[in-house]
Amino acid sequence: MAGSTVLNLSGVRKTYGGRAVLTGLNFSLNAGECVALLGPNGAGKSTTIALALGLAQADDGVVELLGKTLPEAGHIARQDVGVVPQYDALDPDFTVFENLMVFGRYFGLHGKQLRERAELLLGFAQLVNRRNDSVATLSGGMRRRLMLARALINQPKVLFLDEPTTGLDPQAKHVIWDRLVDLKRQGMAMFLTTHYMDEAQRLADRVAVLDHGDIVACDKPLTLIRNVVGHAVLELWGAGAARCVSQHVSSKGEPIEQRGETFYFRNEKADEMLEALKRSPQSDVDYIYRPGNLEDVFFSLTGRALRDD
Numbered sequence: 001m002a003g004s005t006v007l008n009l010s011g012v013r014k015t016y017g018g019r020a021v022l023t024g025l026n027f028s029l030n031a032g033e034c035v036a037l038l039g040p041n042g043a044g045k046s047t048t049i050a051l052a053l054g055l056a057q058a059d060d061g062v063v064e065l066l067g068k069t070l071p072e073a074g075h076i077a078r079q080d081v082g083v084v085p086q087y088d089a090l091d092p093d094f095t096v097f098e099n100l101m102v103f104g105r106y107f108g109l110h111g112k113q114l115r116e117r118a119e120l121l122l123g124f125a126q127l128v129n130r131r132n133d134s135v136a137t138l139s140g141g142m143r144r145r146l147m148l149a150r151a152l153i154n155q156p157k158v159l160f161l162d163e164p165t166t167g168l169d170p171q172a173k174h175v176i177w178d179r180l181v182d183l184k185r186q187g188m189a190m191f192l193t194t195h196y197m198d199e200a201q202r203l204a205d206r207v208a209v210l211d212h213g214d215i216v217a218c219d220k221p222l223t224l225i226r227n228v229v230g231h232a233v234l235e236l237w238g239a240g241a242a243r244c245v246s247q248h249v250s251s252k253g254e255p256i257e258q259r260g261e262t263f264y265f266r267n268e269k270a271d272e273m274l275e276a277l278k279r280s281p282q283s284d285v286d287y288i289y290r291p292g293n294l295e296d297v298f299f300s301l302t303g304r305a306l307r308d309d
């Protein structure tokens with residue numbers, strides 16, 4: 001299936017109560033590819049996933065999943081799809097192993113085939129020694145791993161992950177990432193939403209940024225960083241930051257952005273500021289000179305204003 005389109009959304013519009021959430025979105029996911037969808041709170045990431053799974057209906061446009069038109073053929077397409085939703089939906093009355101078995105039966109699996117699949121996934125999720133424990137006794141990281149294992153029970157062709165590591169500590173997050181990298185190596189197509197830029201950078205072949213109802217950029221992470229941000233960023237903060245900026249920066253080197261006490265410089269401006277700081281160090285100023293990253297891309301494209309109203 002390499003090279004073929006797994007998911008296609010074209011000209012998709014979605015309105016809730018007169019408010020346009022998606023305004024003509026075009027997006028595609030290819031076989032074997034991992035795409036991360038980034039966007040501010042309320043940008044429409046979960047709505048996009050719901051439409052892509054045929055669980056919500058677009059007002060306009062075309063949605064195709066695994067060659068099936070949605071939402072009409074959603075129930076057929078979803079047989080070959082795995083979903084890790086934002087909030088876990090494990091059954092608290094069952095053990096770890098039973099959760100896998102029960103979910104498998106929804107897909108028509110049974111007997112030896114189901115048991116073997118569940119055993120395999122217990123190993124994949126590193127939960128073999130918790131197999132007979134109630135899910136209520138699991139840590140947050142274990143629950144997420146079980147959700148991931150559950151989503152794989154039907155050997156899906158594509159995996160949808162809605163903020164798969166939100167709320168996890170760094171160790172638990174890395175274990176999930178390792179599992180997802182394994183799946184990537186096996187050629188699993190993945191569509192991921194996340195608020196963690198390091199997660200997108202680590203996992204995604206392409207990153208799509210959603211804002212104001214449409215994809216505003218979609219490319220390889222490093223290409224986005226190079227094109228949108230450049231080679232370097234210097235962040236400068238501290239009690240003397242404003243004074244330092246006015247004293248040491250030529251008219252060409254003005255900061256590109258100021259937020260609170262922190263000034264941001266990019267590329268030549270960052271280089272120029274770094275030289276100035278090396279020439280005359282300031283005791284009341286801290287700074288960091290670093291490569292651009294996806295967070296810089298995100299702020300560049302979507303701004304820094306809060307979007308949760």
Ligand SMILES: Nc1ncnc2c1ncn2[C@@H]1O[C@H](COP(=O)(O)OP(=O)(O)OP(=O)(O)O)[C@@H](O)[C@H]1O
Nearest residue numbers: 016017021039040041042043044045046047048195
């Ligand atoms: N069923 C619904 N009825 C009415 N409004 C909805 C519904 N679902 C989502 N919305 C609204 O649509 C907008 C997009 O929501 P959505 O959950 O898709 O955003 P998101 O990008 O996933 O946000 P977050 O990052 O906070 O999870 C929000 O303003 C939300 O309040």
